[in-house]
Amino acid sequence: MTAQAVAQSLVSGLLMGLIYALVAAGLALVFGLMNVVNFAHGEFLMTAMYAAFGLFVAVSLDPLLAAPFVAAAMFIFGSVVYLGVVRFAMSASANAGMVQIFATFGLGVVMRGLAQLLFTPNYRSIPHSWLGGRTMQIAGVYLPAPQLAGACVSLATFGALWLIINRTDFGRALEATREDSGAVALVGIDRKRIFALGWGLGAALVGLAGAVLAIFFYIYPDVGASFSLIAYVTVALGGFGSVFGAFAAGILVGLVEAGSALVLPASLKYVGVYALYLLVVLVRPRGLFGSL
Amino acid sequence: MLAARDLSTAYGGLIALTQATIEVERGEIVCVAGANGAGKSTLLKTIAGMERPCSGVVEFLGERIDGLAPHLVTKRGIAYVPENRRLFSRLSVDDNLRLGSYLFRGRSDRDAPREMAIRLFPRLGERLLQRAETLSGGEQQMLAISRALMTRPKLLMLDEPSQGIMPKLVDEIFDAVSEIRASGTTVLIVEQRLTECLEIADRAYVLQTGRVVMSGTAAEIRDNAGVRKAYLGL
Ligand SMILES: Nc1ncnc2c1ncn2[C@@H]1O[C@H](COP(=O)(O)OP(=O)(O)OP(=O)(O)O)[C@@H](O)[C@H]1O
Ligand SMILES: [Mg+2]
Numbered sequence: 191m192t193a194q195a196v197a198q199s200l201v202s203g204l205l206m207g208l209i210y211a212l213v214a215a216g217l218a219l220v221f222g223l224m225n226v227v228n229f230a231h232g233e234f235l236m237t238a239m240y241a242a243f244g245l246f247v248a249v250s251l252d253p254l255l256a257a258p259f260v261a262a263a264m265f266i267f268g269s270v271v272y273l274g275v276v277r278f279a280m281s282a283s284a285n286a287g288m289v290q291i292f293a294t295f296g297l298g299v300v301m302r303g304l305a306q307l308l309f310t311p312n313y314r315s316i317p318h319s320w321l322g323g324r325t326m327q328i329a330g331v332y333l334p335a336p337q338l339a340g341a342c343v344s345l346a347t348f349g350a351l352w353l354i355i356n357r358t359d360f361g362r363a364l365e366a367t368r369e370d371s372g373a374v375a376l377v378g379i380d381r382k383r384i385f386a387l388g389w390g391l392g393a394a395l396v397g398l399a400g401a402v403l404a405i406f407f408y409i410y411p412d413v414g415a416s417f418s419l420i421a422y423v424t425v426a427l428g429g430f431g432s433v434f435g436a437f438a439a440g441i442l443v444g445l446v447e448a449g450s451a452l453v454l455p456a457s458l459k460y461v462g463v464y465a466l467y468l469l470v471v472l473v474r475p476r477g478l479f480g481s482l
Numbered sequence: 483m484l485a486a487r488d489l490s491t492a493y494g495g496l497i498a499l500t501q502a503t504i505e506v507e508r509g510e511i512v513c514v515a516g517a518n519g520a521g522k523s524t525l526l527k528t529i530a531g532m533e534r535p536c537s538g539v540v541e542f543l544g545e546r547i548d549g550l551a552p553h554l555v556t557k558r559g560i561a562y563v564p565e566n567r568r569l570f571s572r573l574s575v576d577d578n579l580r581l582g583s584y585l586f587r588g589r590s591d592r593d594a595p596r597e598m599a600i601r602l603f604p605r606l607g608e609r610l611l612q613r614a615e616t617l618s619g620g621e622q623q624m625l626a627i628s629r630a631l632m633t634r635p636k637l638l639m640l641d642e643p644s645q646g647i648m649p650k651l652v653d654e655i656f657d658a659v660s661e662i663r664a665s666g667t668t669v670l671i672v673e674q675r676l677t678e679c680l681e682i683a684d685r686a687y688v689l690q691t692g693r694v695v696m697s698g699t700a701a702e703i704r705d706n707a708g709v710r711k712a713y714l715g716l
Contacts, residue, residue, distance in 0.1 A: 359584055366570045366581050373568035375531075375552035376561070378585040378633055 194330055199448040201331050207444020208341035212399040213417050214424035214436040215351070216268075216392030222431025223368050223388040226276060226290050230298035231421055232414025234393055236305060238264050238400025239409045246316050246404075253319055254339060257401035261394040268393025269386045271297065276389065277382065298414075305411035314409040322405050336406035343402050347395065348437050355433070364388060368431070423467045429480025439478060442466070483508045483668055484529070484560075484637055489538035489548075491521075491528045498524040500692040501538065506637065511659065511669045513679045513700070515713055516689035522672040523565050525689070526639050529670075530562040531555040542637070557585060561635035565642055567626040571615035575606055578614050578625055582632025591634060598665065599628035602658040620651030627658065631667075638662060640671045644678070656682055676713045680704045688713075 217231045228234070238260050245256040279293035280286055316322065324335035355361035367374050367384045374381050407413065424443050428435030443463050450462030470478060484506040491499040499521045506512045516522050527533045529540055531552035540548040547555055556562070570578050579599065583592040600607040603624040609617065614625060623643050630638055640659070644652040652675065660682045663669050673679035680686060686703040688696040696703065703709055 359580070362573070362577050362581050363584060365573055365577070369570050369572055370568060373570070374581075375556060376564070376568060377581045377629065378553050378556040379581075380551070380553045 195452065197329075198331050199452045200445065201333065202337070203445040203448025204441060205333070205337040205341040205444070206448065207441035208344040209337065209399065209402065209440075210417075210420055210424055210443050211437045211440025212340070212344035212347060212402070213396060214421040214428070214440050215348070215399075215433055216395035217418075217421050218425045218428060218431055218433050218436035219395065220388060220392040221425060222433065223364065224280070224371065224385055225431075226280070227294070227422075228392070229291060229295040230271075230301060231396065232418025233298040233301035233305075234264065234268070234396045234414070235400045235403070235417055236409075236411060236414040237267070237301060238397040239404045239407070239413060240305065240309060241397070242401040242404035243314055243316060243409050246319070253316055253401050253404045254321065257343065257398050260401040261397040264397030264400075265390040265394040269390035271393070272386045272389035277385070302411050302414075309411065311411055315407075316404055316409075319405050334406070336402070339405070340399075340402035343398055347398055348434070351395075351433060360387070420463065423463060427467060427470050427477055429477030432477070432479050435477060435479030442478075483543060484670065485539075485541045486525070486529060487539045487541075489525070489528055489535050489540065491524050491533050491535050493533075497536075498692055499528065499535075502689070502692070502694050504687050504694065504697070506668060506670050508636075508668055509663070509666070510685060511663050511671065511683045513676075513683035513686040514670070514672045514689060515674070515676050515679070515686055515703070515709075517712070519691075520689040521692040522689055523641050524692075526562060526641050526670070526672060527564070529555075530560065530564075530639065532562075532564075556633055556635075559634075559636035560639060561630035561633045561637070562639045563623075563626045563630050563641060563643065565645065567622055569614040569622055569626055569629070572613060574611050574613055575617070575625055576610040578629050579606075579610075579632055582629040583634075585633060592632075595631045595634055599631050602661060603628060603654075618651075620647040620655070623647060623651075623655060624658075627655070627662075631662065635667060637668045637670060640669065642672055642674060644673065644675045652678065674713075676703075676709070 213235060217228060220226060220228055241260045241263055242253045242256045245251040245259065246253060275293050275297055276290065279290045282289040321335040321339050326333040326335065355364060363374065363379050363384050367381050371381045420443060424436055424439045427442065428439030446462045446466050447459055451459040454461060487503050488501045489499060490497060490501055502525055514522050514525060524533065528535050531550050535548055539546060542558055542560060547558060570581065579596055583595065586592050605621055606624055606628060614622065617625060627640065627643065643655050656678050659669055659671065671679060680700045680703060683700045685699050687694050688703065688709060696706065
């Protein structure tokens with residue numbers, strides 16, 4: 191193992207980790223806000239990737255340019271899912287927790303089924319985009335342009351999120367609702383509105399991730415599965431519901447994954463990630479940055 | 483300004499408030515007294531829309547507000563400080579105040595009540611960046627009242643603001659309530675510390691096991707033999 195190989199795997203892990211963080215951000219946000227795990231999160235990602243693909247096929251829009259449009263469409267989609275499904279699941283008179291799990295899980299199954307029906311199970315890819323296939327090389331370390339762009343989008347997005355949460359009325363309302371959703375009415379805030387906007391924002395975040403991933407990843411109905419598994423691990427690692435915990439945890443997951451690929455056969459590359467997960471669950475169940 | 487008529491509220495099957503009728507006129511301080519479990523908090527929760535009445539009517543400024551969602555009651559101009567205050571404890575004092583003015587976009591709507599709150603409770607002004615949970619009990623109560631004032635209420639409802647607070651701060655809080663009324667906000671206050679409360683109140687109601695058993699001016703209630711025995715320990 192040369193220093194070169196280690197540096198390469200560190201850099202690749204960091205880039206991929208930032209993308210994982212972006213994939214997980216919306217999941218963490220919604221969970222933190224209302225204690226609901228969106229089991230259709232992977233299908234949200236899949237939808238965003240097809241949306242980017244569709245925009246490319248229909249109007250040859252580069253996925254990087256399509257990202258804001260995909261995010262906006264996903265914002266609406268996320269709000270509609272809350273208003274149309276989750277809101278009712280939450281007000282179930284018995285076993286609301288189970289009802290929520292089945293509601294979002296079922297939604298995911300439906301979305302995957304619809305994708306197979308509408309787009310067939312075939313693997314698609316965006317054949318030529320500005321960044322697809324390009325790499326840069328710095329001191330012998332290869333930087334694939336799509337991953338680099340994804341990492342930059344992720345950094346910019348988390349920066350914007352930080353500003354929204356800490357500097358705006360909406361951000362304060364999110365934090366307040368997250369802490370005590372029953373108390374926000376005391377200041378005139380409709381918590382259901384905040385929930386709907388939170389779902390919208392969470393879906394918009396995974397929308398950005400989907401548009402970026404569409405540049406360099408195959409697009410197919412089950413594509414969400416592997417990413418969402420990593421996203422659940424990331425959210426648990428970061429501390430359930432902590433958006434910035436998910437940021438750090440995503441990077442960690444990317445690094446550990448790249449590190450394991452260095453020493454283990456490629457087919458076992460997730461072993462390190464799940465070992466890390468188990469370790470954290472055993473040693474620090476509330477996650478690395480969770481406050482409980 | 484506020485009229486609750488024949489208001490009854492139950493938790494599950496257990497009735498906590500039975501046909502209670504109270505009225506509050508603009509500019510008054512009205513006190514609601516009663517023993518533990520008498521239904522005082524239930525009355526305020528019902529007016530605030532946090533609990534649904536099983537019968538009865540709540541009118542505010544001539545319009546019915548019973549059945550409205552609690553955030554809409556706040557929008558109509560009723561600010562409610564519950565028993566346990568419900569501050570956003572992980573957020574700063576400043577953020578709690580800013581959340582209070584969430585409904586307003588204009589500078590003056592935001593600055594005026596903030597200046598008033600900080601004038602009433604200067605210790606809050608010195609602790610703006612502190613997390614709410616690090617405040618003392620008395621300071622938390624001050625913040626809860628201030629957050630309520632930030633919604634620019636026409637009616638302020640306080641549930642036992644003196645609870646668990648050292649005497650010096652209790653005086654400060656009652657003085658502030660007087661000033662709040664003087665600035666034009668009507669006050670409905672639930673209290674166990676009847677002596678202090680009757681000093682600032684115009685009128686009072688006494689609740690017993692969910693029913694209004696007595697009402698009158700503050701002086702009448704203070705001089706009533708039954709009340710003196712039961713609540714004032716005289
Ligand atoms: N959430 C609830 N669920 C069930 N019963 C409740 C609930 N809240 C209050 N009660 C019951 O309703 C009755 C009235 O309670 P309430 O809190 O209104 O009394 P209170 O006059 O405010 O008493 P205190 O002085 O102790 O605050 C009590 O018997 C209480 O046990
Ligand atoms: Mg009470």
